[in-house]
Amino acid sequence: MAALKYAGMDDTDSEDELPPGWEERSTKDGWVYYANHDEMKTQWEHPKTGKKKRCAGDLPYGWEQETDDKGQIYYVDHINKRKTYFDPRQAFTVEDVQVKPKRFDGNTSALEILQGRDLSNKVILITGANSGIGFETARSFALHGAHVILACRNKTRSSKAVGLILQEWNKAHVEAMPLDLASLRSVREFAESFKAKKLPLHVLVCNAAVCSQPWRLTEDGLESTFQICHLGHFYLVQLLQDVLRRSAPARVLVLSSESHRFTDLVDSCGKVDLCLLSPPRRAYWSMLAYNRAKLCNILFSSELHRRLSPYGVSSNAVHPGNMMYTGIHRGWWLMTLLFTLARPFTKSLQQGAATTVYCAVAEELEGLGGMYFNNCFRCVPSAQAQDAAAALHLWELSEKLVRERSTAPQTL
Secondary structure (H helix, E strand, O other): OHHHHHHOOOOOOOOOOOOOOEEEEEOOOOEEEEEEOOOOEEEOOOOOOOOOEEEOOOOOOOEEEEEOOOOOEEEEEOOOOEEEOOOHHHHHEEEOOOOOOOOOOOOOOHHHHHOOOOOOOOEEEEEOOOOHHHHHHHHHHHOOOOEEEEEEOOHHHHHHHHHHHHHHOOOOEEEEEEOOOOOHHHHHHHHHHHHHOOOOOOEEEEOOOOOOOOOOEOOOOOEHHHHHHHHHHHHHHHHHHHHHHHOOOEEEEEEOOHHHHOOOOEOOOOOEOHHHHOOOHHHOOHHHHHHHHHHHHHHHHHHHHHHHHHHOEEEEEEEOOOOEOOOOOOOOHHHHHHHHHHHHHOEOHHHHHHHHHHHHHOHHHOOOOOOEEEOOEEEOOOOHHHOHHHHHHHHHHHHHHHHHHOOOOOOO
16 A cells, blocks of 8 residues: 555556556567656656556557657557557556467468567568468568568569568568579579578578469479479579578478378389479379479478578478468469359468468477478378488489589589
């Protein structure tokens, strides 16, 4: 009661109500303090309860902390285009206790996972980020301060994607760079251009993929689905591995799919047959080629983690979710029709990007890898995807293909 009498409000209905002349403020790092304008003094303890408090969590999505010419902190609400000197987190202050981490699931959006996070010290590279899940992943990271690079084949679409993000937040640090995964030459040129920027690389998202494509060979003489979904990314990681190691702790996320379970890629000896990965026209079926490529993604991610984890680089494979309307099916009219009919029942692209975003920023996953995630949870992949011998054989086969078909191969 001494605190109540000192405040002169021992008969108030609310113990959290401040006495006349007092104001609640917060520091830059979220600690709450109290200013007494009558006596011109400040203190950490609440004038009535004597408790210390801090703001719960980080700033809400869309808010940013700034400092004016006098050194005072103010807050900008970019969504509603307003500013205030009142910390919006003060509406949700808590006593000085540890806040438990949130749990996320298949209904969580990428922006919800990143709410309040400051990624301004991160450089993130995303392949195939001009549309679909890749774009939502890039957008989510960019709106939270990360330097995001969209590595895309189509310059017009990637430039438009950059423009859309900048329209949403003109301070976003986002740029596009040309990358065609169907060309090992293009992959090499991209890596050289990226290294010339002298940037670190904290997160590499191998997102680009094609599905339901008619049979065609790339300029390197390989079936296009296999090269775009797997080999192009394999070569990209090889060329950027030194940057990833210098940027440690760093993470690689490889987008796979539950369709990896429906394939016969690995034989009883754990060998991977190139004729299955890059079949001739007469033996090609587009969905089977996609399934095999998605199995390659998990095997590649597992072996990559085994090789680079001692250097502070972790790798995980992620499944963005079932029943999601994206442009990946545009190569086959029947698949497009089926997805169009199912669209009212599909997940949003923001929800599809959530698992990738979670695996990229979750503190509890720091240094952990060689795993497969779906709906922000670790899942058990197929038995073939867990075959260490198959992962090693695929790695060696991929190295051999790169060495034979590229003029400047590198190995891990």
